[in-house]
Amino acid sequence: MSYTEKELKEELNNKSYEFGFVTDIESEKAPIGLNEDIIKLISSKKNEPQWMLAYRLEAFRVWQKMSEPNWAHVKYTKPDFQNISYYAAPKKKKELKSLDEVDPELLRTMEKLGISIEEQKKLSGVAVDFVMDSVSVATSFKEKLSELGIIFCSFSEAVNNHPDLVKKYMGTVVPHTDNYYSALNSAVFSDGSFCYIPKGVRCPMELSTYFRINESGTGQFERTLLIADESSYVSYLEGCTAPQRDENQLHAAVVELIALDKAEIKYSTVQNWYPGDAKGKGGVYNFVTKRGICGYRSKISWTQVETGSAVTWKYPSCILKGDHSIGEFYSVAVTNNFQQADTGTKMIHIGKNTKSTIISKGISAGKSQNSYRGLVKIGKGAKNSRNFSQCDSLLMTDQCGAHTFPYIECENPTATVEHEATTSKIGEDQLFYCMQRGISEEKAISLIVNGYAKEVLNKLPMEFAVEAQKLLEISLEGSVG
Amino acid sequence: MSELLIEIKDLECNIDNQKILQGLNLKINKGEVHAIMGPNGSGKSTLSSVLAGNDNYEVTNGSINFLGEEISEMSPEERSWKGMFLAFQYPVEIPGVSNINFLRTALNERNKYFGIDSIPAKDFLKMVAEKSELVGLNNKLKNRSVNEGFSGGEKKRNEIFQMAMLDPKLSILDETDSGLDIDALKIVANGVNKLKSSENATVVITHYQRLLDYIVPDFVHVLHEGKIIKSGDKSLALELEKKGYDWLKNDENI
Numbered sequence: 001m002s003y004t005e006k007e008l009k010e011e012l013n014n015k016s017y018e019f020g021f022v023t024d025i026e027s028e029k030a031p032i033g034l035n036e037d038i039i040k041l042i043s044s045k046k047n048e049p050q051w052m053l054a055y056r057l058e059a060f061r062v063w064q065k066m067s068e069p070n071w072a073h074v075k076y077t078k079p080d081f082q083n084i085s086y087y088a089a090p091k092k093k094k095e096l097k098s099l100d101e102v103d104p105e106l107l108r109t110m111e112k113l114g115i116s117i118e119e120q121k122k123l124s125g126v127a128v129d130f131v132m133d134s135v136s137v138a139t140s141f142k143e144k145l146s147e148l149g150i151i152f153c154s155f156s157e158a159v160n161n162h163p164d165l166v167k168k169y170m171g172t173v174v175p176h177t178d179n180y181y182s183a184l185n186s187a188v189f190s191d192g193s194f195c196y197i198p199k200g201v202r203c204p205m206e207l208s209t210y211f212r213i214n215e216s217g218t219g220q221f222e223r224t225l226l227i228a229d230e231s232s233y234v235s236y237l238e239g240c241t242a243p244q245r246d247e248n249q250l251h252a253a254v255v256e257l258i259a260l261d262k263a264e265i266k267y268s269t270v271q272n273w274y275p276g277d278a279k280g281k282g283g284v285y286n287f288v289t290k291r292g293i294c295g296y297r298s299k300i301s302w303t304q305v306e307t308g309s310a311v312t313w314k315y316p317s318c319i320l321k322g323d324h325s326i327g328e329f330y331s332v333a334v335t336n337n338f339q340q341a342d343t344g345t346k347m348i349h350i351g352k353n354t355k356s357t358i359i360s361k362g363i364s365a366g367k368s369q370n371s372y373r374g375l376v377k378i379g380k381g382a383k384n385s386r387n388f389s390q391c392d393s394l395l396m397t398d399q400c401g402a403h404t405f406p407y408i409e410c411e412n413p414t415a416t417v418e419h420e421a422t423t424s425k426i427g428e429d430q431l432f433y434c435m436q437r438g439i440s441e442e443k444a445i446s447l448i449v450n451g452y453a454k455e456v457l458n459k460l461p462m463e464f465a466v467e468a469q470k471l472l473e474i475s476l477e478g479s480v481g
Numbered sequence: 482m483s484e485l486l487i488e489i490k491d492l493e494c495n496i497d498n499q500k501i502l503q504g505l506n507l508k509i510n511k512g513e514v515h516a517i518m519g520p521n522g523s524g525k526s527t528l529s530s531v532l533a534g535n536d537n538y539e540v541t542n543g544s545i546n547f548l549g550e551e552i553s554e555m556s557p558e559e560r561s562w563k564g565m566f567l568a569f570q571y572p573v574e575i576p577g578v579s580n581i582n583f584l585r586t587a588l589n590e591r592n593k594y595f596g597i598d599s600i601p602a603k604d605f606l607k608m609v610a611e612k613s614e615l616v617g618l619n620n621k622l623k624n625r626s627v628n629e630g631f632s633g634g635e636k637k638r639n640e641i642f643q644m645a646m647l648d649p650k651l652s653i654l655d656e657t658d659s660g661l662d663i664d665a666l667k668i669v670a671n672g673v674n675k676l677k678s679s680e681n682a683t684v685v686i687t688h689y690q691r692l693l694d695y696i697v698p699d700f701v702h703v704l705h706e707g708k709i710i711k712s713g714d715k716s717l718a719l720e721l722e723k724k725g726y727d728w729l730k731n732d733e734n735i
Contacts, residue, residue, distance in 0.1 A: 428537075433573040436533050437587040437643065438561035438594075447586060451577025451626065 030087035036060065039187055042087050046156045046190070049163060059176035059186030066180045072342040073371040073403055076311045079250045079285060084219045086188045145205075149198040152207055155223050158194035165196055169227055173256040173291045173319070181252040181313075182289040185221045189254070192222035197232040197263075206461050208237040219250040226256070228263035228298075235266040237464055248310060249274075249284045257292030257300055261322060264299045265292065268460050269316075270468050273308035275475075278366075280338030283310025290316035291346075294325035294354075301328040302345065303459045305468040307475040310339060315373065317346035320354035320382075327356040330456040332468075334449075334475045335368030335400070344374035344405075349382035349415070358389040361453045364400035365476055371403040378415040385415045393423040394452055396445075396476065446473040483510040486682050487532075487651055492543035493707075494531050501527040503707035504543070509651070512679040516693055516718060517686045519704035520726045525686045526570060528704070529655040533567040534560050548650065561587075562594045564650030564681075568640040568657050575627040580639065581609065583627045584646050591647075612645035616672035633660035641672040652676070653684045658692040670695030690722040703729055 030041055039060055043053040068078055145152050151162060158166050176186035193209045209224070228234050251273060259265045267290075276283025286309035292300040302316040318327030329345035347356035356376065364370040376387045393402035404421050426448060434444035450457065450469055457465050485508065492505040501524050509515055519525055531538045532545065534557035545553045552560055575583065589599040600608075613623060616638050628636050637657055644652055654673065658666055673683060673696050685696055693701075693715065701717040702709045703726070711717065711729055 427573070429573050430575055432533075432535055432557065433569065433575070434583075434587075435557035436561055436565075436567050436569075437583070437647065438558050438591045439583075439587050440556075440558050440590060443586065443590060447578050447583070448575060451575055454577035 029085045032085045033082045034060075034084070034086060034188065038086055042188060042190060045087065046159070048156075048159055051163075051167065052159055055171070055176070056187050059183050060188075062177050063180065063183035063187055066183055068180050072313050072373070073369065073405070074311050074313065074340040074342050076285065076340070077248070079219075079248065081184075084250060086219060086221070087190050145203075148201050148204070150201060150203055151194065151196040153194055155189070155192035155194050155225065158225070162194070162196070165227065166194070166225065169256070169258055170223075170225055171256075173258060173293050174254050174289050179289060181287040182254050185223060185252050185254045185289070188219075189221045189223040192253070193224045193226075195224075195226045195234065195236065197228045197234045199229045200231045201229075202232065203234040206235050206237055208239070210239045219252065221251075222253050224253070224255040225258075226265060226267070227258045228260060228265050230260045230295075231262040232260075233264045235461060236268070237461060238267070238269045239272070239464075239467075248276075248282060251284050251286050251288070251309075253288045253290075255288070255290040255316075257290075259292060259294050259298035259300050259325075261295040262297045263295065264301075266301045266303070267292070267316070268303040268464055269305070270460075270464055270471065271304065271306045271308050271312075272471055274310075275308045275339050276310040276337065278337050280310070283339070284308065285310060286312045286314060288314045290314065291319065292317070292327075293319040294322050294327060294351075296322035296351070297324045298322055299326040299328070301326075301330070301459070303330045303456065304332070304343075305456070305460070305464075305471065306331065306333040306341060306343060307471045309341070312339075312341040312343055314343045315345055317348065318356065319348045319350065320356065320385075321350045322354075323351040324353045324355075325351055326354070329356075329358045329360070329374075330459045331360045332363070332453040332456045332472070333361070333370060333372075334363045334472060335365065335370045336475055337366040337368060339366075339368045341369070342371040342373055344372045346375040347377070347387060349376075349378045349385040349387070352381065352383045352385070354382055354385045356385075356387045358387070358391070359455055360389075360391045361456055362391070362393040362402050363396065363449060363453070363472075363476070364393065364402050365396035367397075367399045369401045369403070371405060373405040373407075375407040375409070376417055376419075377408075378410040378412050378417065380411045382412050383414050385412065387415075387417045389417075389419045391419070391421045392452070393421075394449070395423065395425045398425075442473075445476055449476060483512055485509075486511045486513075486548065488544075488546045489532075490544045490546070492531070492545065493541045494527065495539045495541055496527070496537060500541075501538070501707055502531065505704075505708055507702065507709060509682050509684065511650075511682055512677075513700065514677070514683045514685065514696060514698045516696075516698035516701045517684060517704055517709075518688065518690075518701060518718065518721060523704045524707040525704055526655055527707075529567055529653045529684075529686060532560075532651075532653060533557055533565060558590070559594075561647075561649075562591045566644050566647055566649035566652045568637075568644060568652065568654045570655040570657075570659065572628045572631075572636040572640055574629045574631075576629050578627050580623050580625060580627050584609070584643060587643075587647065608646065613642055615645055615675055616641045617668050618642045634662065634665035637661055637665065637669055638672075641669055641676075645672065645676055648676075648681075650681050651684070652681065653686065655686050656688065657685070658687055658689060666692065667695060690718040693718050705730060 030038055039056050043056060174182050176183050195207060197203050257265050273284035273286055294300055300318050306312055320327050327347050333341045333343050335341050345358055358374060360372045362370040362372055372391045378385050391404050395402055402423055406419055408417055410417055430448055431444050449472055457468055460468055487509045489505055489507040492502050494502045517525055540553045544551055585605055592599055618638055698715055701713050703711040
């Protein structure tokens with residue numbers, strides 16, 4: 001059977017974003033708009049204590065006085081904050097004792113995403129928290145983790161069950177006054193994940209959260225708070241998808257990591273929010289504040305594979321406060337069609353002998369714009385601190401752009417800061433070489449790009465590395481020109 | 482009677498509107514080794530690129546019949562699947578992609594084309610061990626990125642290793658001897674000879690008769706201004722070594 005041009009085109013269009021399905025689950029949505037009443041509604045829906053509501057309202061007041069930042073190298077229509085619903089939850093939500101109680105539609109959604117919890121339970125030993133439209137619906141492996149004293153639950157549960165920890169640490173790394181979107185998030189966040197690893201405990205499995213925006217006309221504002229107590233270790237994964245919609249959806253998350261003395265946190269993200277169609281219509285605005293703080297001899301390592309979103313604005317950062325602490329940032333950011341990404345990191349060296357490494361690999365295709373923006377700041381007291389940054393850009397077409405905005409502020413003469421940058425275009429000779437050996441062009445591109453991004457992909461946990469490779473392949477289909 | 486593998490008829494081609502091949506004719510049967518020699522700029526490397534399907538070259542006239550099929554419009558990968566192999570004069574580096582992964586992908590893509598299951602890891606590794614021994618490829622090179630940081634000799638040896646893995650019907654060696662010392666040359670030639678069979682054929686493109694001491698050709702062709710102007714047996718190469726090309730460029734001697 002042969003295709004008509006139209007059929008083929010349709011199939012290609014549909015193929016490009018595999019996770020564009022909408023799950024038919026009854027959900028409860030707050031009326032659109034943002035004011036104190038909406039915030040009170042969210043808070044009461046979640047049965048929050050008074051202190052939490054007070055925090056939200058304070059953040060809202062701060063937010064109202066702020067204006068949206070426009071220094072990033074991205075162009076977009078600013079979201080209308082009064083035209084978004086700030087709360088949507090799958091309706092049948094109640095205390096879930098076992099998977100049998102989870103809405104079967106929801107389970108099917110998870111299966112489509114390739115994260116069948118059933119299977120995960122049996123095979124991979126990954127504990128998953130699933131956040132759909134801002135509400136955490138299922139956390140697996142809870143019991144096994146609690147034997148070790150590990151707390152891994154939804155943010156709302158933590159607010160009610162572990163208020164001391166939440167009060168002590170929430171907003172300490174990303175204060176609600178930090179920036180426009182963190183203030184907005186602090187006011188309206190509906191859920192997220194919370195994790196606490198006790199002293200000296202090495203978390204025996206990867207902890208994972210899957211975020212999904214399902215409802216239309218909603219924003220997703222989740223919050224993650226991860227505390228690794230002294231000498232503990234945890235590896236945390238985060239994945240994101242959203243249905244294909246013509247409108248722009250807003251995602252403004254806050255992630256705070258606290259690594260106490262000698263603790264280590266590895267935080268990996270595979271971000272695949274809907275990027276918009278080939279003409280640049282629709283897609284998620286991904287405005288995220290992620291930051292971690294390191295105590296004495298502790299280490300925070302951010303790894304991210306960013307393939308989705310229409311506009312990304314994201315700088316996972318480390319505050320290296322403790323002496324001998326280490327910060328790492330490994331990133332692969334792919335942009336295609338009309339996607340725009342302004343992403344990078346901030347490494348703030350405060351303690352002595354602190355060390356940071358930044359490896360950023362940008363891949364631009366179509367008419368997209370891909371920017372690396374990074375700050376390396378060496379404070380006065382950060383004696384003998386070291387930073388190494390490497391920013392590579394790979395161009396797939398002659399209509400896309402790659403930009404690098406490195407900022408270096410050094411206030412201590414004993415510090416060493418290195419910055420390397422390269423820009424290259426995917427080679428015709430490389431493609432021909434592969435094709436001569438029988439590797440089709442699409443496959444060759446994926447092979448070359450994966451090779452280019454290998455340093456970063458190698459940092460991902462196994463289960464994610466495979467998924468990330470596939471994502472790169474899908475994101476770049478038909479992208480060379 | 483030997484079986485025809487490839488027949489090139491009246492082949493003409495351009496690059497950037499400049500005519501490179503101008504009516505080239507060549508027939509190769511299974512089991513044969515052909516050497517193509519000729520002065521710089523005569524079109525030797527162009528011929529190999531055109532046969533492999535490099536779309537920088539535009540075929541303006543003529544035909545290439547490979548195993549009974551016209552291939553001048555066929556994609557490079559399809560030609561490869563059908564048994565065409567080009568050992569590059571300048572093998573390309575692909576950072577971050579291991580040699581092993583590269584070859585496994587190549588083999589699996591071909592299997593997919595023929596509707597065969599992908600090759601099991603165990604069989605693949607066994608094959609790698611066998612074939613790398615054949616060309617004396619250092620074990621470490623197999624896991625390194627394709628050609629990255631390889632010496633000139635290692636790159637050429639790697640080409641022959643890939644050839645062994647893909648087991649092509651027609652192998653074109655584009656100046657495989659360039660940049661090789663005498664020991665490396667012997668190893669490469671030895672590998673090529675071991676891969677020869679009554680089912681495949683080899684085209685050796687070279688400037689020097691030296692390589693032909695090790696890979697003995699059945700036919701020697703002289704390419705000049707995009708055409709084959711003289712064909713002969715092995716002795717023609719020796720004659721060229723002594724006399725150069727000038728005596729042939731003069732029409733009377735053809």
